[in-house]
Amino acid sequence: MPDAVVVGAGPNGLVAANLLADRGWTVEVLETEDEPGGAVRSDRGVDPDHVSDLFSSFYPLTAASPVIRSLRLHEWGLRWSHAPAVVAHPLLDGRCAVLERDPERTAAGLESFAPGDGAAWQGLCDIWDRVGPDTLRALFTPFPPVRPGLRLAARLGAADGLRLARMALLPARRLGEETFTGDGGRLLLAGNALHADLSPETALGGGFGWLMCMLAQSVGFPVPAGGAGALTGALVRRLTERGGTVRCGRRVTEVVVRDGRARGVRTADGETVTAHRAVLADVSAPALYGGLVAWDHLPARLREDMRRFQWDLGTVKVDWVLDRPVPWSAEGPARAGTVHLADGVDELTRSAAQIARNLVPDRPFLVMGQMTTADPSRSPAGTESAWAYTHVPRPIAGDAGPDGITGAWTPDDGQRMADRMEGVVERYAPGFRAAVRARRVLTPPTLEAMDANLRDGAINGGTSAIHQQLVFRPAPAAGRPETPVRGLYLASASAHPGGGVHGAPGANAARAALRTSGASVSTLLAAGQRRLVRRR
Structure with missing residues (x-):
């Protein structure tokens, strides 16, 4: 009988399992898919000579996360790799905003868009230098973040604290307009905000865009050397060395609840795995409440809360095998790991407005x-392993473009959408299509089939909009990992602080389980014996 059963071997589940194992708990992780990792996996499915990341690829939140840094995954083989530049946002007129690791180089580039914008960028960096570490601590701890919040208040004082709060709540368009005269800085803020399901006019977008830009300069947008799966591999090896177990191909269908407490789980083949202390669920909130846990065990109001739960937007992703580098027209993108493609903030708004009307955008914004x-190491010298994704509405009422994409996401829908996305790249890199040797199209149903947490292609476990963040995530007054069932904890991106590979939901759930259950003397002695045996 393990102390804890973790449902799901995504990054949050594996982080939670590692933290519990560090405290001497015996942990068993059950994963539906045939391999661990959730949305942190890679393969050679497009071409045997090219490594493709199936879902996520760049990991600034991972590199910055105090939780994951504390795991010292480099000791289990994880190595980071960086592109020469972090993010590039080219325009059709040949200009290009480039986010460099060096703030001074970024500022110098933005100065070319408008005099004074370099100093404005340095001003944003100065704010980050003052509040960045405590901001990250506040972000990655359970809500309310009392200690980092107090440190921020003491550091800033009331007036500056309110100014920072206002800046964080601004839409990306407004923060860009208040800060910069030219297009470059505005593009960097808005483009990074749209990594989530936030439009340039959505509250909180400015704060999110600023956070991502500052992380780009403090830790970069690193990738695991050899593929995203290397990050998962390091987490699994660390857990296994501490006595934890990961069992794949084991779909959990029920959390067993007796007397108001989670007692274990039941799998699709009828196996019951009993948990001595806790069950941690790295699954979406709608999959847990009313799914794995029957409504009979839950408050009536939670059923209505889940009816109102808002998923983030769907996603279409295309993986490409290129026989040469992307032939960009502008200078800058060739050095960047991440490239944003939209001809200005207005075009970002145009695409977001079409999505708001449930239309597939005719000129979709691409993150490439x-x-x-x-x-x-991802592909032979002189070639490129590339991808791009774009957001699409849920549901789809029509196609703003001429191709008749229905939203049923048949193979024809997927190919037409991939052609449209290639057409966007071709505008900024004439000759791109001629460089493509193979491609793979992942539509919303395909993404969900590969990872059930990516419901209809949603990649953030629920919208990033402010009405479903903090104390509202995943439901009002539910901003903590504890659930209405004793001994059951929500450990997925549906919990605060939300999406991104930073491990905070898993860590928060593990700490809540430890705080509630404690660790018995026998458990701690057994853990000490295991560590002694490993040293010998």
């Missing part, structure tokens, strides 16, 4: 990854 540029 040049993986060999970021990690030369």
Whole structure:
């Protein structure tokens, strides 16, 4: 009988399992898919000579996360790799905003868009230098973040604290307009905000865009050398060395609840795995409440809360094998691991407005990854392993473009959408299509089939909009990992602080389980014996 059962071997589940094992708990992780990792996996499915990341690729939140840094994954083989530049946002007129690791170089580039914008960028960096570490601590701890919040208040004082709060709540468009005269800085803020399901006009977008830009300069947008799966591999090896177990191909269908407490789980083949202390669920909130846990065990109001739960947007992703680097027209993108493609903030708004009307955008905003540029081991010299993703509405009422994409995501829908995305790249890199040797199209249903947490292609476990963050995530007054069932903890991106590979939901759930259950003397002695045997 393990002390804890973790449902799901995504990054949050594996982080939670590692933290519990560090405290001497015996942990068993059950994963539906045939391999661990959730949305942190890679393969050679497009071409045997090219490594493709199936879902996520760049990991600034991972590199910055105090939780994951404390795991010292480099001791289990994880190595980071960086592109020469972090993010590039080219325009059709040949200009390009480039986010460099060096703030002074970034500022110098933005100065070319408008006099004074370099100093404005340095001003944003100065704010980060003052509050960055405590901001990250506040972000990655359970809500409310009392200690880091107090440190921020003491550091800033009331007036500056309110100014920082206002800046964090601004839409990306407004923060860009208040800060910069030219297009460059505005593009960097808005483009990074749209990594989530936030439009340039959505509250909180400015704060999120600023956070991502500052992380780009403090830790970069690193990638695991050899593929995203290397991050998962390090987490699994660390857990296994501490006595934890990961069992794949074991789909959990029920959390067993007796007398108001989680007692274990039941799998699709009828196996019951009993948990001595806790069950931690790295699954979406709608999959847990009313799914793995029957409504009979839950408050009536939670059923209505889950009816109102808002997923983030769907996603279409295309992986490409290129026989040469992308032939960019502008200078800058060739050095960047991540490239944003939209001809200005207005075009970002145009695409977001079409999505708001449930239309597939005719000129979709693309986030593009040049993986060999970021990690030369991903493909043979002189080639490129690349991808791009874009958001699509849920549901789809029609196509703003001429191709008749229905939203049923048949193979024809997927190919037409991939052609449209290639057309966007071709505008900024004439000759791109001629460089493509193979491609793979991942539509919303395909993404969900590969990872059930990516419901209809949602990649953040629920919207990043402010009405479903903090104390509202995943439901009002539910901003902590504890659930209405004793001994059951929500450990997925549906919990605060949300999406991104930073491990905070898993860590928060593990700490809550430890705080509630404690560790028995026998458990701690057994853990000490295991560590002694390993040293011998």
